[in-house]
Amino acid sequence: MPVPRLAVTVDLVVLTVREQRLCALMWRRDHDPYNGCWSLPGGFIQLDEDLPVAASRLMAERAGLADTPVQGTLHLEQLATYGYPDRDPRQRVVSVAYLGLAPDLPASSRAQVLWTAVDDLINHDRAAFDHRRILCDGVERARAKLEYTSLAAAFCPPEFTVAELRRVYEIVWGSPLDPRNFHRKVTGADRFLIPTGRTTTRDGGRPARLYTRGDAEQLRPPMLRLKPLTGHLVDRA
Amino acid sequence: MPVPRLAVTVDLVVLTVREQRLCALMWRRDHDPYNGCWSLPGGFIQLDEDLPVAASRLMAERAGLADTPVQGTLHLEQLATYGYPDRDPRQRVVSVAYLGLAPDLPASSRAQVLWTAVDDLINHDRAAFDHRRILCDGVERARAKLEYTSLAAAFCPPEFTVAELRRVYEIVWGSPLDPRNFHRKVTGADRFLIPTGRTTTRDGGRPARLYTRGDAEQLRPPMLRLKPLTGHLVDRA
DNA sequence: ACAAAAGTGTTATTATTACACCCATGA
DNA sequence: TCATGGGTGTAATAATAACACTTTTGT
Numbered sequence: 279m280p281v282p283r284l285a286v287t288v289d290l291v292v293l294t295v296r297e298q299r300l301c302a303l304m305w306r307r308d309h310d311p312y313n314g315c316w317s318l319p320g321g322f323i324q325l326d327e328d329l330p331v332a333a334s335r336l337m338a339e340r341a342g343l344a345d346t347p348v349q350g351t352l353h354l355e356q357l358a359t360y361g362y363p364d365r366d367p368r369q370r371v372v373s374v375a376y377l378g379l380a381p382d383l384p385a386s387s388r389a390q391v392l393w394t395a396v397d398d399l400i401n402h403d404r405a406a407f408d409h410r411r412i413l414c415d416g417v418e419r420a421r422a423k424l425e426y427t428s429l430a431a432a433f434c435p436p437e438f439t440v441a442e443l444r445r446v447y448e449i450v451w452g453s454p455l456d457p458r459n460f461h462r463k464v465t466g467a468d469r470f471l472i473p474t475g476r477t478t479t480r481d482g483g484r485p486a487r488l489y490t491r492g493d494a495e496q497l498r499p500p501m502l503r504l505k506p507l508t509g510h511l512v513d514r515a
Numbered sequence: 516m517p518v519p520r521l522a523v524t525v526d527l528v529v530l531t532v533r534e535q536r537l538c539a540l541m542w543r544r545d546h547d548p549y550n551g552c553w554s555l556p557g558g559f560i561q562l563d564e565d566l567p568v569a570a571s572r573l574m575a576e577r578a579g580l581a582d583t584p585v586q587g588t589l590h591l592e593q594l595a596t597y598g599y600p601d602r603d604p605r606q607r608v609v610s611v612a613y614l615g616l617a618p619d620l621p622a623s624s625r626a627q628v629l630w631t632a633v634d635d636l637i638n639h640d641r642a643a644f645d646h647r648r649i650l651c652d653g654v655e656r657a658r659a660k661l662e663y664t665s666l667a668a669a670f671c672p673p674e675f676t677v678a679e680l681r682r683v684y685e686i687v688w689g690s691p692l693d694p695r696n697f698h699r700k701v702t703g704a705d706r707f708l709i710p711t712g713r714t715t716t717r718d719g720g721r722p723a724r725l726y727t728r729g730d731a732e733q734l735r736p737p738m739l740r741l742k743p744l745t746g747h748l749v750d751r752a
Numbered sequence: 753a754c755a756a757a758a759g760t761g762t763t764a765t766t767a768t769t770a771c772a773c774c775c776a777t778g779a
Numbered sequence: 780t781c782a783t784g785g786g787t788g789t790a791a792t793a794a795t796a797a798c799a800c801t802t803t804t805g806t
Contacts, residue, residue, distance in 0.1 A: 286521050324519060327600065330601040388758065461785080484786075485779085499768095502735075616805090698758080699760085719804085721758040723759090
């Protein structure tokens with residue numbers, strides 16, 4: 279019996295923190311289906327292309343973000359795969375979603391792709407296909423990973439202050455953190471932050487020390503947010 | 516330009532604990548490529564079939580485990596997707612891997628599918644395709660999730676003792692835990708274990724209370740294993 | 753009675769929380 | 780000098796780790 283063959287796409291959930299809000303890079307559709315709705319940037323994978331390669335290519339082509347705008351800052355990881363039969367009304371498409379975290383960069387020059395606040399996207403639901411669901415899964419993954427990894431630094435410029443890092447946590451989690459305790463926790467964690475020796479006053483007040491991200495990928499014990507949120511699983515039979 | 520179409524499979528990493536070892540359900544290949552090697556049970560998805568449905572179907576067809584041998588015990592979740600171009604020498608295949616956790620059940624009656632110790636599989640490397648890599652990712656996911664979820668109970672029969680649960684942790688993590696502290700931790704966690712009132716002496720010694728799994732999915736604060744292992748990411752561009 | 757495993761108590765150490773307080777800059 | 784945010788100290792609470800010790804069975 280013949281092997282069924284399907285169209286496979288890569289969709290990107292690219293998140294950043296800008297203007298005190300968690301934002302996602304969204305594509306404004308200008309034709310049917312879902313004309314006028316927001317969709318995640320993405321596209322079909324090529325026959326000779328590995329999945330992460332396709333994700334990087336689409337990040338440049340469709341999201342307008344070159345692979346390494348600042349060295350080492352752009353994070354890209356596989357999120358999950360979505361494949362129920364009628365998720366695209368035209369044809370069956372299996373979509374491998376990738377999660378990208380970026381500092382506050384200028385997006386593409388194209389007007390079609392825009393940073394959009396995640397809250398608005400989730401509440402007003404003008405998202406095409408199942409992209410609201412994929413976006414939610416990506417946001418929840420990012421929230422969870424801030425707890426036990428150094429990923430928050432991916433939202434920051436190459437050099438950042440402890441308070442800037444804290445604001446990332448507060449905006450992504452949507453809850454305030456004690457500045458003093460946060461400071462001790464992240465500066466006390468082994469290999470988590472590396473002081474550069476420089477300082478900045480860009481946030482006003484007393485000069486703050488600047489750090490770069492250390493090579494520790496895990497944060498143990500984790501930073502804990504209260505209310506674990508009803509952790510809705512990505513997929514379950 | 517035409518949309519490329521690819522073969523899509525679902526592969527299963529099904530884990531259990533038996534005879535004091537962590538075991539995976541493996542398929543002994545009897546034809547090329549990789550004749551004589553072990554491969555993960557799996558197969559092509561059908562055109563009208565959602566991914567979790569395909570995973571359940573293949574769990575029955577190829578792994579010989581019916582969907583609910585014991586109600587609620589069998590856990591199935593999406594693991595990751597693998598798609599680099601030459602992972603199957605015959606044709607390009609994108610594979611969505613699922614992770615299953617099961618109590619110590621008799622596997623299929625077919626001789627072709629067998630419980631095999633994970634240590635041996637990883638050390639001797641007689642695995643077909645990239646199935647060693649997928650297996651490792653599944654094992655690492657299971658290890659990590661024992662820390663902060665109640666998933667260890669998925670390896671146990673419907674009613675189990677605290678010591679049986681502890682042995683799951685010890686075998687999956689490969690390191691001993693203090694029985695007293697473990698006991699207090701899991702019995703003290705809210706909604707984690709529900710006492711049935713019954714006891715058993717099947718492990719010898721003083722009768723142990725039997726529990727069923729509670730409805731808490733998270734364990735906070737987490738159970739922590741030392742040496743976080745070099746957490747190798749599933750996928751990264 | 754004894755071995756074996758379940759389960760409880762206790763204490764030292766470590767981490768988190770919730771603050772008071774001081775420090776260094778720009779205006 | 781004052782407002783603003785950066786950074787340190789400290790004491791109460793909670794969690795963990797490392798034990799001694801008691802309980803309840805089978806043999």
